Amino acid sequence: MTSITIETVSKSYGAMPVLKGLDIDIRDGEFVSFLGPSGCGKSTLLFCIAGIEAISAGRILFDGQDVSRLAPRDRNIALVFQDYALYPHMAVRDNLAFPLRQQKLGPDVVRRQVDWAAGLLGLEALLDRMPAELSGGQRQRVAVGRAIVRNPAALLMDEPLSNLDASLRVRTRTEIKRLQRELRTTVAFVTHDQEEAMVLSDRVAVMNAGVLQQFAEPMTIYRQPANLFVAGFIGSPQMNFLPGDGAPGGHGAGRLIGVRPFDLVPAGGGPGDGFALTGELALIEPAGPVHYLDVDVGGRMVKATCVDPSGLQPGAALTLTAPRHTLHLFDASSGLRLAS
Amino acid sequence: MSVSDDIGTPRGASIVRSPAALRKRDGRVGRVPLFAYAAVAPTLLIVLAVVGVPLAYSLYLSLHRTNPITKTFIYVGFDNYASLAGNADFAAALGRTAYFAAFSVAGTTVLGLAMALLLNERFFGRGVLRSMVLVPWAMAPVSVGVLWSFIYAGNFGALTGLLNDLGLGGWALPWLGDGFRALNLVALTNVWSQAPLTALMLLAGLQSMPGSLHKAAMLDGAGPVARFFAITLPWLKPNLLFISIIATINSLMAFDILWIMTRGGPGAATTVLSWLGYLTSFQFLRFGQGAAILYCLTALSFVLAIAYFAILGPRRSRPGARPVPPTVDGGVPGARTLAPMAVLPPPRVRPRLPRPVALGLARGGFAIAVLALVLWSALPVLALILMSLTPASDLIRTPATVVPSGLTLQNFQTVLMPSSSGGFSTSVQAQRVPLALINSIVVGACVSLVCIVLGTFAGYAFARHGRSRFFAVSLWGLLLTRMTPGLTLVLPFFIIYRGFGLIDTRTGLIIAYCSFLLPLSAWMMRSYFEGVPVSLDRAALIDGCSRVRMMWSVLLPVVRPGVIAAAIFCFLASWNEFLFALILTSTPNAQTIPVVISGFLSQAQFYEYGPMFAASVLSILPPVLVAFFFQRFLVQGALSGAVKG
Ligand SMILES: Nc1ncnc2c1ncn2[C@@H]1O[C@H](COP(=O)(O)OP(=O)(O)OP(=O)(O)O)[C@@H](O)[C@H]1O
Ligand SMILES: [Mg+2]
Numbered sequence: 001m002t003s004i005t006i007e008t009v010s011k012s013y014g015a016m017p018v019l020k021g022l023d024i025d026i027r028d029g030e031f032v033s034f035l036g037p038s039g040c041g042k043s044t045l046l047f048c049i050a051g052i053e054a055i056s057a058g059r060i061l062f063d064g065q066d067v068s069r070l071a072p073r074d075r076n077i078a079l080v081f082q083d084y085a086l087y088p089h090m091a092v093r094d095n096l097a098f099p100l101r102q103q104k105l106g107p108d109v110v111r112r113q114v115d116w117a118a119g120l121l122g123l124e125a126l127l128d129r130m131p132a133e134l135s136g137g138q139r140q141r142v143a144v145g146r147a148i149v150r151n152p153a154a155l156l157m158d159e160p161l162s163n164l165d166a167s168l169r170v171r172t173r174t175e176i177k178r179l180q181r182e183l184r185t186t187v188a189f190v191t192h193d194q195e196e197a198m199v200l201s202d203r204v205a206v207m208n209a210g211v212l213q214q215f216a217e218p219m220t221i222y223r224q225p226a227n228l229f230v231a232g233f234i235g236s237p238q239m240n241f242l243p244g245d246g247a248p249g250g251h252g253a254g255r256l257i258g259v260r261p262f263d264l265v266p267a268g269g270g271p272g273d274g275f276a277l278t279g280e281l282a283l284i285e286p287a288g289p290v291h292y293l294d295v296d297v298g299g300r301m302v303k304a305t306c307v308d309p310s311g312l313q314p315g316a317a318l319t320l321t322a323p324r325h326t327l328h329l330f331d332a333s334s335g336l337r338l339a340s
Numbered sequence: 341m342s343v344s345d346d347i348g349t350p351r352g353a354s355i356v357r358s359p360a361a362l363r364k365r366d367g368r369v370g371r372v373p374l375f376a377y378a379a380v381a382p383t384l385l386i387v388l389a390v391v392g393v394p395l396a397y398s399l400y401l402s403l404h405r406t407n408p409i410t411k412t413f414i415y416v417g418f419d420n421y422a423s424l425a426g427n428a429d430f431a432a433a434l435g436r437t438a439y440f441a442a443f444s445v446a447g448t449t450v451l452g453l454a455m456a457l458l459l460n461e462r463f464f465g466r467g468v469l470r471s472m473v474l475v476p477w478a479m480a481p482v483s484v485g486v487l488w489s490f491i492y493a494g495n496f497g498a499l500t501g502l503l504n505d506l507g508l509g510g511w512a513l514p515w516l517g518d519g520f521r522a523l524n525l526v527a528l529t530n531v532w533s534q535a536p537l538t539a540l541m542l543l544a545g546l547q548s549m550p551g552s553l554h555k556a557a558m559l560d561g562a563g564p565v566a567r568f569f570a571i572t573l574p575w576l577k578p579n580l581l582f583i584s585i586i587a588t589i590n591s592l593m594a595f596d597i598l599w600i601m602t603r604g605g606p607g608a609a610t611t612v613l614s615w616l617g618y619l620t621s622f623q624f625l626r627f628g629q630g631a632a633i634l635y636c637l638t639a640l641s642f643v644l645a646i647a648y649f650a651i652l653g654p655r656r657s658r659p660g661a662r663p664v665p666p667t668v669d670g671g672v673p674g675a676r677t678l679a680p681m682a683v684l685p686p687p688r689v690r691p692r693l694p695r696p697v698a699l700g701l702a703r704g705g706f707a708i709a710v711l712a713l714v715l716w717s718a719l720p721v722l723a724l725i726l727m728s729l730t731p732a733s734d735l736i737r738t739p740a741t742v743v744p745s746g747l748t749l750q751n752f753q754t755v756l757m758p759s760s761s762g763g764f765s766t767s768v769q770a771q772r773v774p775l776a777l778i779n780s781i782v783v784g785a786c787v788s789l790v791c792i793v794l795g796t797f798a799g800y801a802f803a804r805h806g807r808s809r810f811f812a813v814s815l816w817g818l819l820l821t822r823m824t825p826g827l828t829l830v831l832p833f834f835i836i837y838r839g840f841g842l843i844d845t846r847t848g849l850i851i852a853y854c855s856f857l858l859p860l861s862a863w864m865m866r867s868y869f870e871g872v873p874v875s876l877d878r879a880a881l882i883d884g885c886s887r888v889r890m891m892w893s894v895l896l897p898v899v900r901p902g903v904i905a906a907a908i909f910c911f912l913a914s915w916n917e918f919l920f921a922l923i924l925t926s927t928p929n930a931q932t933i934p935v936v937i938s939g940f941l942s943q944a945q946f947y948e949y950g951p952m953f954a955a956s957v958l959s960i961l962p963p964v965l966v967a968f969f970f971q972r973f974l975v976q977g978a979l980s981g982a983v984k985g
Contacts, residue, residue: 052555069695073561085552089574098570102561146560 002063002153002186003028004049009058011041011048011210018044020210021058026154028063031180031187033197036207037233042190043082045207046156049188050079062153073102078147080157084139086131092142093127099150117149120179137168144176154186161196173200194234198222206230224328228256228335231328237261237292239328240302242277255338258328261292264304266312267319274324277302281318284309295320372805375887379797383858384814386794390855391821394832401831402631420632429608429616430633437592437612437637440527444591445584447531452538452583457572458709459539460546469710470543470975471968473717477536478963480916482934483956485600486941487724488529490949492516492601498723501742516602519609526601526610530594532720537590538583544975545579546572581652588648589641593825596918600938613637617827622923627831634828641823721960728752728957732950751954769939770951772928776936777958780915783846783932784962787853788910791861792903798858799865800891804874806866815866818859826856830923837924846930849921853914860913861906868902869895905973908966915962933959 004026011019018041026032034042047053049060051072060068067075078099086095096117100110118124121141131139140160147155160176161169177200180187191197197204198218206213206221206229213233214226225231231239244255259275267276279297286309293304295318304320312318329338402420404413424430459470476484491498492515500512516522553575557567595614598604604611604619611619613633621630723742728751730744755773805811833852834843842848872895880890896903918934925931931939937959940952967974 047555050555050559052558071695072555072558073563077559079556079559081552081556083550083552085550085556087553087557087571087574089577098557098562099560102566146556150560 001028001184003030004154004186004188005059005061005064006045006049007059007061009045009048009060010056011044011053012056018210019048019055022207022210022212024205024212024215026186026188029184029186031177031189031200031202033189033191033201033204034207035191035194035197035204035233036213038192040207041210042207043158046079046158046188046190049154050077050156051075052079076153078150078152078155080140080143080147080155080160082159082162084131084143084160084163086139086142086146088131091128091130092123092134095131095142096123096127096145096149099146103150113149117145120148120182121145136163136165137172140164140172144179148179148183148185152185154188155180157187157189159190159192162192169196176200194236206233208233224337225258226337228258228330231258231330231337235260237303240264241330242297242300242302244329244332254332256330256332258330259322259326261303261305262290263322263326264302264320265322266293266304266306267321274322275327276319276321278317278319281312281314281316283314284312293318293320372808372810373887376801376805376811379801380811380814380862382794383798383818383862386851387818387821387855387858390851391824391829394829394836395821395824397832397835398631398828399635401627402635404628406627416628420628421636423629424632424636429611430613432608433611433613433616434636436523436610437614437640440523440530440594440612441588441591443524443527444530444534444594445587447528448535448538448587448591449580449584451531451535452542453576454709455535455539455713456542456546457568458706458713459543461706463706463710467971468968469714471971473539473713474536474967474971474974475721475960475964476533476717477540478912478967479533479721479960480918480934480963481533481594481596482600482916482918482937483724483960484529484533485597486937486952486956487720488525488532488597489516489601490727490953491720491723492525498727498742505741505743517606519606522602522606523610526597527591529597529601530591532716533597534587534590536717538587540974541583541586542576542579545576547975549575577652581648584648584652585645588644589823592637592641592644593827595827596934599918600941613640614825614827617825621827621831631828631831634825638824638828645823721964724953724960725957728950728953730950730953732948751950752958754951755954755958769936769943769948770955772931772936772939773933773951773955773958775928776931776933776955779846779930780932780959781962783849783853784911784915786846786850787857787914788907790850790854791857791910792865792907795858795861795906796865796896796899796903797891798862799867800869800895802862802866803869803872804877815863818862822856822859826919830920833920834923842924844925844927844930848924849930849932852920852924853910853917857910857913861910864906864909865899865902868899868905872898901973904970908970908973912963912966915959 004024006022006024006026008021008023009019010017010021022045024032034045036042044053048055051067051070051074055068058068059066062075087098090098093114096114097110100113105113114127115124118127121144123138123141123145126134126138126142131142134142140163143160144157147157157176161172164172173196176189189197189200198221201218203216204218204221205215208229214221214230216224216226221230221234225234225239228241232241239258239260242257242259244253244257257275264277277295277297279295279302281293282296282301283294285292285294290305290307291309293306293309293312295302295304302320306312330336331338403415403417405416405420406413455473459466459473494500494514494517497515499515503512513521515525549572553571554567557571562570593614594612595618598610598612598615599618602610604615614637617630617633617637619630620626620633624630726742726744729747729749730751731746731748732751734744755770802811802815806815837843837848842851876894876898877890880894881887885894915932916934917932918938921932921935922938925935928936933955937952937955940948940955
């Protein structure tokens with residue numbers, strides 16, 4: 001319900017720069033994920049948006065209004081913390097009511113709004129419990145409830161799912177998406193988990209060491225990674241990188257060719273038009289729907305996939321091919337993507 | 341962490357075992373190992389023998405009327421207690437005790453909370469300030485008493501002197517001359533020396549608070565004041581429970597500073613129950629009645645402790661709320677009719693000062709608070725140091741002034757090198773200082789050594805087997821011994837020690853102190869071991885360690901900070917102890933420094949103030965060094981919660 005504009009924001013703790021000139025523009029009602037390795041400054045960025053940390057340089061605008069100098073409570077922003085930060089001495093009901101009471105709303109409005117949030121998140125049966133008496137998933141829902149109950153202009157979430165087990169995580173993320181659709185709230189979501197980011201977001205911001213690497217739709221990031229870092233960080237298993245001069249096809253020195261394992265298949269098994277590599281099959285790893293093949297190409301391990309490994313023998317020579325349009329070309333020195 | 345690297349024994353050592361050995365091992369699974377009993381045995385035996393017997397004896401005394409001359413005991417049942425009921429002195433002393441305790445507990449809690457909140461902020465010099473704040477608590481109550489009695493002393497005291505120097509001489513009063521004022525001033529002094537303990541324990545509580553709670557509340561719209569009441573105070577509630585119990589016991593049992601500052605006077609204005617019990621027992625030699633008075637004090641602390649539990653104790657769960665088992669998180673709300681969203685008014689726009697102004701005001705206020713804390717904690721101590729460097733004759737000048745006529749090391753020379761102090765005739769008392777310092781160091785070192793060795797083993801057993809009945813009961817038994825006032829025990833100690841020829845020996849003091857401090861060190865170590873995962877023990881045992889070896893090579897390095905904290909607390913407590921040292925020693929052979937300092941007062945020679953302050957400065961030197969170098973460990977020790985004294 002508000003747009004967030006981050007203009008050349010920098011932040012340092014003491015002499016250590018953590019955020020370096022970030023420019024991000026989040027549209028009204030958009031779901032944006034911040035994705036990056038641990039310690040790259042994702043939480044710090046959220047705290048800066050929320051106003052808990054002061055920024056060292058740049059501006060933050062909500063709906064075009066500079067809020068950089070506003071106190072957190074004047075920004076009308078909600079944040080779900082990684083450890084949920086439920087008030088341990090308050091029952092769930094009071095946790096939900098706390099932000100409303102701070103706004104001095106009447107008890108009637110508070111009760112109605114708490115009931116609304118509890119209904120939305122299925123917390124009705126838990127309202128009289130203490131946080132210590134809840135399971136991890138329940139705590140997570142209470143934390144989300146407390147965040148949305150006062151109808152904030154934007155909802156920030158700092159790895160809200162990282163404490164949940166795998167199946168609950170998948171279920172909860174669907175719920176978060178549904179909730180966001182219903183409320184049409186602007187959401188900034190921090191995660192380690194690229195799949196989570198891809199599934200949830202309208203756009204993903206990939207960060208590394210306090211610098212924005214790419215900010216685009218999930219499939220754009222996957223299909224056209226802007227640089228080597230994004231190409232290597234997004235997609236699992238990781239993209240294979242091959243020097244351009246050694247590889248067939250003559251892409252030239254000073255370039256790197258990137259090819260995802262899912263695009264690289266044994267010759268004859270796929271549309272083997274352009275790119276081909278030959279090496280010695282070292283290992284076959286079954287991974288459910290596909291098998292991963294580790295192939296030794298001139299002393300370099302390359303990962304490929306195949307659906308049906310029958311007929312493949314470790315130790316035997318194997319030719320791999322990939323369609324030409326799936327190749328990614330990077331400048332080896334700058335790391336930037338080159339138009340192929 | 342690789343456990344096996346720390347251990348010299350090869351991994352295979354435990355694998356080859358005879359079938360018999362294996363069977364024996366099987367039989368022990370799930371039971372408390374013998375090692376645990378062996379680990380607590382020394383502590384329990386010492387405490388039982390050294391505290392249990394005097395405790396029983398003093399209970400026995402309180403049921404008898406004794407005649408010290410004929411040495412006859414007449415059983416009188418509860419007469420000693422009953423006679424207190426109609427006793428006007430007792431009733432008055434009870435009232436004063438209540439006032440003194442209420443003043444002290446309220447003062448230490450409010451002040452300690454303020455200190456803890458300040459010291460929890462990040463600012464330049466926080467470490468130094470934390471140490472500085474601890475000094476009044478770390479120094480002996482005797483030194484505190486000496487310092488403040490001189491500050492309040494009538495014509496020539498430092499406070500009067502300061503007022504004179506500021507041209508406010510007209511405001512000077514005979515500070516301790518008026519009864520009610522004296523009671524208040526002694527209580528204030530008690531607050532001065534006890535508030536740091538409260539601050540220390542609250543600081544430990546504040547540090548365990550997740551930072552995200554305050555951030556969340558900030559975003560939820562709560563300002564600093566609302567956050568303090570809605571988040572910080574409830575978080576500290578369990579700590580406050582413990583702290584108010586300890587502060588109450590400490591102020592009910594306060595004795596040392598009364599002995600030094602007012603001796604119950606003027607008149608009976610500062611005669612609280614502990615002083616009345618002391619007088620009755622040791623001046624009027626009515627041991628039965630004295631013991632009865634002191635047991636009333638014990639009963640009072642129990643009752644208050646229970647009352648605190650009722651008020652501040654863990655909240656009982658609401659009826660019907662508890663038995664719901666955690667539901668499976670399947671209840672995804674789907675096609676359910678939802679309560680409609682309430683229409684919220686737009687967020688309030690608060691009238692605010694511009695942020696730079698608000699920040700400036702906050703910084704200024706904070707700086708003022710820090711400065712006030714520095715003055716409150718350090719100024720009196722600096723005054724003590726200044727007085728020790730002042731020529732003795734300055735200290736009794738009238739009209740009083742705090743500006744010394746010069747600085748001299750004469751006072752220190754007098755107490756440290758009695759023979760070489762030239763033309764001055766060194767008093768008997770001053771000659772005792774060097775030996776007293778040595779005695780204090782020897783006793784303190786031995787006590788802390790014994791306490792950490794035995795306390796570590798006992799703490800380990802209590803931590804790992806606290807569920808089993810034997811350990812649970814004996815742990816509470818140990819803690820109860822810490823609730824009985826030393827005053828009730830000191831007389832039986834005296835009688836028993838005389839029988840064993842332990843009067844006037846350092847050994848005697850060491851035994852007595854160990855028996856008080858072992859429960860403390862065992863409790864602290866228990867808390868520390870509870871933070872060490874049991875898997876570490878198991879890994880060590882699987883790697884072929886014996887249990888003793890496991891303690892030594894694996895666990896001890898892990899709990900070393902806890903051991904250091906326990907050693908510091910035991911050393912300070914024994915260095916500062918006054919009552920037992922006073923009663924159980926009569927010659928300089930074993931007298932510790934607090935006793936010698938108090939001797940200066942009994943000797944009542946005015947010109948001895950200089951050497952007395954020099955001795956006091958020497959006596960606070962180890963506590964001050966500890967506060968400055970081991971402050972981190974003291975906070976850690978306070979985390980274990982059970983610090984008294
Ligand atoms: N209060 C602080 N003082 C000093 N440095 C800090 C502080 N908070 C964070 N940092 C540093 O800032 C950097 C970024 O931290 P941040 O918490 O934003 O990382 P993150 O991307 O959220 O990592 P994670 O995924 O592990 O949560 C880290 O190197 C961290 O050590
Ligand atoms: Mg983080």
